[in-house]
Amino acid sequence: MSTPRITIIGSALSGNKGAAAMLESAVQTLTERLGDVEFTLLSMYPEEDRAQNPYPHLEVLAADPRTLGVTINVLALAHRLLPPLRPLLRRHPAIRALAGSDVLLDQGGITFTDGREKFLLYNVASILPALDLRVPVFKCAQAVGPFRNPINRVVSKVFLPRAHTLVTRGRITHEHAEGLGLTNLVAGADYAFSLAMDGTxxxxxxxxxxxxxxxxxxxxxxxxxxxxxxxxxxxxxxxxxxxxxxxxxxxxxxxxxxxxxxxxxxxxxxxxxxxxxxxxxxxxxxxxxxxxxxxxxxxxxxxxxxxxxxxxxxxxxxxxxxxxxxxxxxxxxxxxxxxxxxxxxxxxxxxxxxxxxxxxxxxxxxxxxxxxxxxxxxxxxxxxxxxxxEVRERSLQQADLIATLVRERSAARR
Known part of the structure; x- marks a missing residue:
């Protein structure tokens, strides 16, 4: 059986230590559940993240806004529309990693929310390549909404239903998401609550x-x-x-x-x-x-x-x-x-x-x-x-859900 591959976006090892806690929680909990896993981080700060990467099974690839928004998204769309070119397109490391992944974990802490419309394009660009490559998008516990702004509401109604799972990070987010008509929801808690200490x-x-x-x-x-x-x-x-x-x-x-x-x-x-x-x-x-x-x-x-x-x-x-x-x-x-x-x-x-x-x-x-x-x-x-x-248990629940999805994808390939 091939080794599971999981690609992650929206978090980091350097800079924001909340993002690092989410990323490291995913690596810890999914390795515990799945054994050997190959992780790929699509990173906004690839050099800094590589310098701080302690995990031999975590690959860090560049996904700064320009690389993600233009290069990765265009190549992923071409991969979808032009099947004969797929072997060539997979020479790009991010496309190769995504196309071979069982799931994309979107760990953006707050996405698709009113008042942050300047980040809306990034929110879409983070998940669209996976959607084009037919890779399930699992949005780890995060805040979304409200959706009163017409632009945010329209874009959210187009893209959020296409995620395999959206884990809401609390009651208010869950109510916003239900109000938008979403049914792919799981009530959870921030992934960083799962972060384990190692005694060092x-x-x-x-x-x-x-x-x-x-x-x-x-x-x-x-x-x-x-x-x-x-x-x-x-x-x-x-x-x-x-x-x-x-x-x-x-x-x-x-x-x-x-x-x-x-x-x-x-x-x-x-x-x-x-x-x-x-x-x-x-x-x-x-x-x-x-x-x-x-x-x-x-x-x-x-x-x-x-x-x-x-x-x-x-x-x-x-x-x-x-x-x-x-x-x-x-x-x-x-x-x-x-x-x-x-x-x-x-x-x-x-x-x-x-x-x-x-x-x-x-x-x-x-x-x-x-x-x-x-x-x-x-x-x-x-x-x-x-x-x-109880909160830690709600946080760990998403690791169980991701592991189940990865196993189902692996079984379907056999």
Missing amino acids: EEQALREAGVDLGFFEDGDVVGVCPSVVLQKKVDARNDDYEGQMVAFIERLRRHGKKVLLVPHSVRTGTGKTHNNDLPLCTRIQERLQPGEDLLFVDRELGSQQLRHLIGRCDLFVASRFHAMVSSLAMAVPTLVIGWSHKYREVLEMFELEEWAFGHDQLDPGYLWTRFEQLDERRDEVQAKLDAHLP
């Missing part, structure tokens, strides 16, 4: 120069800013960076130690796409130095980052997957978000009250909500402990 994280953090003694005494509050949120706050002529500086200093005046940690980092560049490090560096530079402040100024692996977040007593997140990591480590968390994707995950823990939108962010409101979280941390902790096993 603490040693790796020490080797990276992270002072783990920082967590040995005193209340530690993790703070994870986001350049995405900064752009939204600053667009209304407010000062997100200044608010984060003021909040951290207020925490310290009240006897809290602060871990300042970016959850999305691209080293060697000042570009801010998928990169919170420049923002966090500016925040750190405006803070008073002291032993009650620990700043992570480098890119860490997704497991190392999760272990670090798990050392905190409380956490304040703006990056979505920083929130997932803190919830997965059962750390009481306050969330400043920008879409329904935050609230619907917190709903699974009966903790949706601990999310608020960027439009509500001001120094007084942020501090009030944090004080409330601090006062009610035992209540929040109890809900995390009670619901986390």
